[in-house]
Amino acid sequence: MNRNPHISRPATEQRQYGRGAIAASAAMAVVAGLLTMFTGATSAAAAVPAAPAGWTTAFSDDFNGASGSGLNTANWLYDIGTSYNYPGAAANWGTGEIETATNSTANVYQDGSGHMVIKPIKDAAGQWTSGRVETRRTDFQAPAGGEMELSASIQQPNPQSGLGYWPAFWAMGADARPVGATNWPNIGELDVMEDVNALSQHSTTFHCGAWAGECHDPDGISSGLQSCPGCQTSFHTYSVIVDRTNPAAEQLRFYLDNTLTYTVNENQVSVATWQAAVDHGFFAIFDLAVGGSYPNKVCGCTSPSASITSGAGMSVDWFAVYQKAAGGGSTGTPTSTPTSTPTSTPTSTPTGGSGGTTADGTAAAVRVNATQAQITFKPTTAAAYVDVHYLVNNANQQNFRMTNNAGTWTQTVGNLSAGNTVSYWFTYEKSGAQYDSPHYTYTQS
Numbered sequence: 056m057n058r059n060p061h062i063s064r065p066a067t068e069q070r071q072y073g074r075g076a077i078a079a080s081a082a083m084a085v086v087a088g089l090l091t092m093f094t095g096a097t098s099a100a101a102a103v104p105a106a107p108a109g110w111t112t113a114f115s116d117d118f119n120g121a122s123g124s125g126l127n128t129a130n131w132l133y134d135i136g137t138s139y140n141y142p143g144a145a146a147n148w149g150t151g152e153i154e155t156a157t158n159s160t161a162n163v164y165q166d167g168s169g170h171m172v173i174k175p176i177k178d179a180a181g182q183w184t185s186g187r188v189e190t191r192r193t194d195f196q197a198p199a200g201g202e203m204e205l206s207a208s209i210q211q212p213n214p215q216s217g218l219g220y221w222p223a224f225w226a227m228g229a230d231a232r233p234v235g236a237t238n239w240p241n242i243g244e245l246d247v248m249e250d251v252n253a254l255s256q257h258s259t260t261f262h263c264g265a266w267a268g269e270c271h272d273p274d275g276i277s278s279g280l281q282s283c284p285g286c287q288t289s290f291h292t293y294s295v296i297v298d299r300t301n302p303a304a305e306q307l308r309f310y311l312d313n314t315l316t317y318t319v320n321e322n323q324v325s326v327a328t329w330q331a332a333v334d335h336g337f338f339a340i341f342d343l344a345v346g347g348s349y350p351n352k353v354c355g356c357t358s359p360s361a362s363i364t365s366g367a368g369m370s371v372d373w374f375a376v377y378q379k380a381a382g383g384g385s386t387g388t389p390t391s392t393p394t395s396t397p398t399s400t401p402t403s404t405p406t407g408g409s410g411g412t413t414a415d416g417t418a419a420a421v422r423v424n425a426t427q428a429q430i431t432f433k434p435t436t437a438a439a440y441v442d443v444h445y446l447v448n449n450a451n452q453q454n455f456r457m458t459n460n461a462g463t464w465t466q467t468v469g470n471l472s473a474g475n476t477v478s479y480w481f482t483y484e485k486s487g488a489q490y491d492s493p494h495y496t497y498t499q500s
Contacts, residue, residue: 100169101208101290103373109383113195113203115375122167125160126188133158134187134342152221152347153359154185162186166370173343174368175212175220183359187342193229194336197297200381205247205339206294207374212343213287214367217253219359221344222369224248224293229336240264240272243332247309248293251350252358253367255287256280259295259309261319263332269324269456270332271440273348274489276324276454278309278317279482280353290372297333300381305333308451318452323442339376343369409497415485420497426471428499430479432492433463438484445479447471457481471499 103115116130126133134156138146147153154175157163163186166172175185197203207224214220228242236242244262260277264270283291291312298306305321321329350358410419416434423429432441441457441464457464468477477499481492 101372103375104206106377110204110377110379113376113378114190114192115373116171117169117373118165118171118371119169120165120167122165123160124165125158126163126165126171130191131188132191133163134189147347148344150344150347150349151351152344154183154345156187156342157184158186159184163188169372171341171371172368173222173341173371174366175343175345177363177365183345183365185343185345187340187344189227189340190338193232193338195226195339195376196334196336196378197299198378198380199299199302199334201299201383202379203297204294204375204377205245205337206292206377207247207341208290208292208372209248209286210290210370210372211250211255211257211283211287212253212367212369214253214364216360216362216364217367218354218356219346219350219363220253220367221249221251221347221350222342223344224339224341224371226295226337226339228332229338232338240266240270240275241328241331243335243337244275245295245297245307245337246275246277247295249349250280250283250286251353253287254280254353255283255285257283257286257293257311259317261307261332263324264328269328271442271484271489276319276442277482279491281311281316283311290370299334305329307333315451319454323454323456339374341369341371341374410495411493413493415490415492416481416483418479418481418492418495420468420477420479420495422500423467425473426469428468428471428477428497430457430466430468430477430497431463432457432481432483434483434485436485437462438464441481441483443479443481445477447475447477449476449478473499475499 103117106112135158137155138148161176162184163171163173173186175183177183195203195205205226209224211222212220223246225244225246227236227244230238230242240262241264246258246260248257250257258278258280260275262270262272262275264272266272270276294310296308298308307319308315309317346358410417414435416432418432420428420430430443430445432443434441442454443457443466444452444454445468446452447468455466457466477497478494479497480494483490483492
């Protein structure tokens with residue numbers, strides 16, 4: 056989901072930042088060799104994992120400062136205020152959030168037990184404050200032929216009443232800073248973790264290209280909200296790997312506790328769009344918003360609710376950036392097969408077998424020949440775009456913009472063998488909004 060980008064100033068200046076009239080959302084990367092270290096929820100106050108063979112640690116922070124202390128401002132910037140400080144900046148960070156970001160240790164602090172906490176607080180007058188911090192460095196990148204991982208251990212906020220909570224871990228392209236992100240979304244945004252309304256879920260998103268263009272912004276190319284059991288009550292590791300090892304087939308791979316949850320492939324967009332959004336440096340951001348476009352979209356209401364709980368913080372145990380040079384070490388994929396099923400993989404076949412019909416459209420998959428099948432989706436209401444997401448035998452998720460053939464959208468799946476199972480679903484536009492379909496399965500005969 057979109058979260059506007061930002062202009063940065065040194066934290067000590069305590070100046071307001073303005074958000075662009077555009078919206079953006081980000082988060083980034085995780086190293087495959089490291090992923091093998093995480094088999095589930097991570098423990099509180101864990102040490103930053105060491106880089107695996109072939110990788111180097113580009114940056115890390117384990118937040119071991121004194122209780123009640125602020126962040127190290129040699130490494131971190133605080134965003135201040137409610138919008139970016141440049142002409143034409145949209146109010147409320149451009150996404151309708153209602154909090155004021157501060158550098159107060161009431162809102163952002165180290166807890167003395169190895170965590171950074173970002174806490175939203177509602178005062179007696181009903182006004183909200185919270186925190187938004189980002190790395191000073193903007194050079195976190197996958198070198199040509201190499202890989203980069205952004206990874207953090209996070210416990211999501213757990214308010215008693217959370218309609219309007221919006222925690223996030225994300226990253227923005229380096230070129231956002233000099234111009235206040237007026238060049239968003241083409242400079243790229245990686246949303247590693249977002250949740251809304253205290254649902255104990257999370258989504259991952261890639262923003263790129265032009266507004267309302269091939270990347271579907273302001274919504275972006277997104278996993279949508281996925282189940283995240285226990286993410287409000289324990290620490291879990293959220294990661295993204297930017298993989299440039301194959302210059303003709305670069306990837307973004309998002310993980311939750313060593314389980315691949317979403318993949319974006321270079322061929323889903325044009326080469327120029329991909330390169331402008333991915334092949335450069337990034338800076339990382341942590342924030343906890345109150346209200347705004349994403350919570351509102353999910354609840355179908357205006358958040359926050361009157362009963363929303365004040366003071367439920369997001370805790371970050373550690374944050375790290377890892378890099379691998381071209382030809383170095385591990386391949387950027389887990390060396391052990393995850394034991395859990397990706398959260399985006401359907402666990403059962405819906406009624407209708409290889410397809411089905413809903414109020415929004417008809418889905419189907421049919422055999423083309425011995426090695427190919429064709430997936431189709433015919434929306435009830437004409438769609439501006441339809442994307443298909445599929446896994447063959449529960450392997451890596453593939454994502455493609457489908458081809459429109461007189462109102463029926465199609466995508467061919469190749470390299471199939473008899474007995475292969477294709478799990479698939481769709482993201483589609485309907486009357487300006489974006490929706491996800493049920494999941495379906497097809498078995499190649």
